[in-house]
Amino acid sequence: MxxxxxxxxxxxxxxxxxxxxxxxxxxxxxxxxxxxxxxxxxxxxxxxxxxxxxxxxxxxxxxxxxxxxxxxxxxxxxxxxxxxxxxxxxxxxxxxxxxxxxxxxxxxxxxxxxxxxxxxxxxxxxxxxxxxxxxxxxxxxxxxxxxxxxxxxxxxxxxxxxxxxxxxxxxxxxxxxxxxxxxxxxxxxxxxxxxxxxxxxxxxxxxxxxxxxxxxxxxxxxxGGLDRESLRLSVVTAGNPAQRAAWLAAHLDSLPGSGIVYTLTVAQANDVATLLRDRGHAVAAYTGATETSEREQLEGDLLANRVKALIATSALGMGFDKPDLGFVVHLGAPSSPIAYYQQVGRAGRSTDSAEVVLLPGREDQDVWRYFSSVAFPSEAMVRNVIGALERDRPQSTPALEPLVDLGRTRLEMVLKVLDVDGAVRRVKGGWVATGEPWEYDEARYRKLDEARRREQQAMLDYQATDGCRMAFLRRQLDDPELGADERCGRCDNCTGNRYDAAVDPSSAEETRQRLMRPGVEISPRKQWPSGLAKLGVQLSGKIGDGPAPGRVIGRLTDLGWGARLRALLDAPDAPASEDVVKAAVAVLASWGWTTRPTAVLAMDSDRHPLLISSLASELARLGRLTDLGVLRYAPERRPVTAANSAYRVAALQDSWQPPDASVIGAAGGPVLLVDDMTDTGWTLTMAARVVRAAGAPDVLPFALASTS
Missing domain, CATH: 3.40.50.300 (P-loop containing nucleotide triphosphate hydrolases)
Incomplete structure (x- = not known):
């Protein structure tokens, strides 16, 4: 030039x-x-x-x-x-x-x-x-x-x-x-x-x-200024999860056009979509678990107004463009006012008015705490990753998993950050160390955690404010055009026009019954994690002696059973209550197993031994099953603290004393294996192998709760 x-x-x-x-x-x-x-x-x-x-x-x-x-x-x-x-x-x-x-x-x-x-x-x-x-x-x-x-x-x-x-x-x-x-x-x-x-x-x-x-x-x-002149912001305090879901079912048709209903978790999105469809609403769930081809179809349905709403997680966020989107409802508050502003910004791009409604719940903060717990790992964990890499031989992420105590998602995040920082490099076949020095920016990560906490408090303040809600959000975003006493004149606080938070008692009870309908299937693990031999465990390939598909009463993130299960598992150990036993019986009654269990075996537990053993005994009594007692921990058992699958399997190896084979054989059929909670599924998988090795033809896992 x-x-x-x-x-x-x-x-x-x-x-x-x-x-x-x-x-x-x-x-x-x-x-x-x-x-x-x-x-x-x-x-x-x-x-x-x-x-x-x-x-x-x-x-x-x-x-x-x-x-x-x-x-x-x-x-x-x-x-x-x-x-x-x-x-x-x-x-x-x-x-x-x-x-x-x-x-x-x-x-x-x-x-x-x-x-x-x-x-x-x-x-x-x-x-x-x-x-x-x-x-x-x-x-x-x-x-x-x-x-x-x-x-x-x-x-x-x-x-x-x-x-x-x-x-x-x-x-x-x-x-x-x-x-x-x-x-x-x-x-x-x-x-x-x-x-x-x-x-x-x-x-x-x-x-x-x-x-x-x-x-x-x-x-x-x-x-520029961040005021959105079409948005009418409201907060509706409608009570517990069932009441809020009932409120949504009652008001959905009155909201203008078609829109998006955001939930905080995949489980909630699926539950709410099912509930609303049962009430006759044209809705569908859209989450990070939705296949790409199905996402395209669902986006097209919303763009063409073939559905009233997509019930979505944040997977439907940045970039989805429907200029006439009539409303955005949040069933549960995001942890950040900035994230909230980004999501509600989907509405009212080319309309004079769009409704934005927040239905917060007390359990929202539990979800915030969970996502905060999977933030950037400690320096020791990160240095383990660097130390496990070689400079001349690429290692894939699956190959690294057995060498470091990190789950796949967090490990990938650490590798990407280290790559940007120059300590590792992605090459064909995986990752290699560069040998470059690397410093853990502890002060930055601490400040990040503090910033997240401030954002969470700001989201609570948004719900409680009697000031202008749009001005509140603009202030969080440091809007350069926001005046000191500026008000939008459109939100519920500015106009005094509020949605009625009351819910018809019969509708709320019907919704509660639907949401509290217990029973969620848990899929068994089918493949051993790679690299177990490096940890001294000689297991690989397909799992041939694991459990059958199992059941839990509910997920910890469910709108229905979630809050009750979290409270139950956080409380001091006590015998299973009548409502928990009834819920467990309802799940077993609707299980549809190929062969009915003939015996019940409780898992040993450090936190809830009485809860689990009493539930197992009561199920044995009511179902006329053989009570096999408790699958006891081995004296040399190691505590399982790892998030990484390979490390979990290695730690669980030899964790239980083998049960009496003659007693298992006398039961003559499948064994119902009872635990308090399942997250990765590896504990039930490894325990099932022990029970099957003692002679059980099959093992049916049952737990009070799952994390997802």
Whole structure:
């Protein structure tokens, strides 16, 4: 390029604003008008070739800015725009939007693996205007080493969408996003960069700017007001889980249009969807466990108003774009006002009014505490991971699991953070150590924990405030345009118009009966974790002597039994109460087993020996089954504290004294094995092997509760 700052004559502001308006009309319709603040961002990227950080409310038009900029730059002869985008729903919407504007776009993510090779060829051949890439792809060895360098060299623009994911101060931190700074470091000095988000307070903005290198003196920061003039915020304190679910069932049809009902857990989403369908509502569950193809179908159903609502976890969040979404209801409060603002921002993008209702519950804080407990691990655990890696021999994540005491999800998070920090590197075949020094930032992690606690308290304060609710949320996000005494004039506190929290007693009782209907199937473990031989356990492959499918009364996260089971397991040990016994009997009566058990055996327990043994004895009495007593711990038993599957199995090996084979044989049939709680399933699996080795033809696991 020449020294002329405008080597392409067409890239001059007076010329391209009219072109930008034309592209916007292709994107959003003939009546769309390019706003001055959108033009400021486009001009900075296209004409001035600057870096920009845009923090604007949902619906402001951030995607229009980068698609318009992409097409203008491509027309002027620049390379394709690379958009790092976090969610599949977002990618699908963005590809559709690009197509409307005549922009040739493609996406690389986990759902289109078969197309990757063809897309790589199209990138190399200059056929694409826009490439949307999931952050996870940035550190795939093939993509990182073969495709990314060419993209960095030829990119006309790089966009980091939902940039708050870069910051571990944000509500949705993703380690893979940290890899973006490597991409940006390899860019030419004249390649513009755009980082966008709607949910970032001052601390997150500062961290994003630092991480992405978009905080220099020449960076344009566009940070607008976060008021959403269509949203009418309300809080309804409707009582216990059954009452809140009944309230939702009674009011769902009166909410405008179609919308989203958020729950805090997958179990709650499934339970509520089932309940509402039974009441005649057209709804479906949408969670992280929903298959990709089904997600696309469900999103289409909501977009086309074929369902009244999707009952969803946060899996349906960033990027889902239905401009006329009429309502967002939260059945349970998120732990952060910033996350709450992000989710309610799905509603009312192109409508004059949308209803936003929060139905908080006392049990919400239990869910918050659980998710907080799986935060970044201790320094000792992290150093175990580094120590287990070799410098010249790659090790896969499954191979590492037996060597470190971390579950798969947390181990992957640690590896990604260490990769960004330079201590490890992902290569073909797994991970290797780099030998570079690494420091554990204890002060930062402690401050992060403190920040999370402040956010949780702020969410409780939001529920209790008598001030303007929108102003409260904007204050949490450090909205630069929020006035000292500003009020939205729309929320329940501003208008005095409140939903009636009362619930018809008969409806609440019917809902309670449905939610309290006990019985959840637990699937048996089918495969031994890899690498057990490294821990001295000679087990591998398929599990041939484990238990049959089992049952629990309920999950700890259930809307119905969840709170009662948590209280029961937190209370001092005591004999099983009458209602617990009745619930257990109801579960057994509806089990539908192939062969009915002939005997009952209680698991030994450090915390609830009386609870378990009394329940087992009572089930034996009522079911006329042989009471086999208790499967006792072995004297040399080791405590099981590991989260990692391989470590758990190794610790559980030889944990019980073998029961008397003659007694087991005399029972003449399957044994019902009773425990208080199951989480990973390994305790019941290992105990079942002991019972089967003593002669039981089958083992039917039964527990009071499961964690998921």
């Amino acid at each position: 020449s020294d002329d700052p405008h080597p392409f004559p067409s890239l001059r502001a007076p010329v391209i604003r009219a072109d930008a308006q034309t592209i916007l009309e292709q994107l959003a319709g003939p009546h769309a008008v390019l706003r001055d603040d959108q033009w400021v961002a486009i001009e900075a990227l296209v004409v001035q070739r600057r870096r920009a950080l845009v923090v604007q409310r949902t619906g402001w038009g951030k995607s229009a800015v980068y698609f318009i900029a992409a097409k203008l730059l491509r027309a002027a002869g620049f390379g394709p725009t690379v958009i790092v985008s976090p969610l599949l729903a977002l990618m699908r919407n963005q590809v559709a939007a690009a197509d409307r504007a005549g922009v040739h776009a493609a996406t690389i993510n986990s759902s289109n693996v078969a197309d990757w090779s063809e897309i790589h060829d199209r990138v190399r051949g200059g056929e694409l205007d826009v490439l949307l890439v999931s952050p996870e792809r940035l550190n795939n060895p093939d993509f990182r080493d073969q495709v990314l360098p060419a993209l960095a060299q030829d990119a006309g623009l790089v966009v980091v969408d939902e940039a708050h994911c870069v910051s571990d101060w944000g509500h949705d931190f993703r380690p893979d996003y940290r890899r973006i700074r490597t991409l940006l470091a390899d860019l030419g000095s004249d390649v513009p960069v755009l980082a966008t988000t709607a949910t970032a307070n001052d601390r997150v903005v500062e961290d994003v700017a630092s991480q992405l290198g978009v905080g220099g003196k020449d960076t344009l920061v566009l940070r």
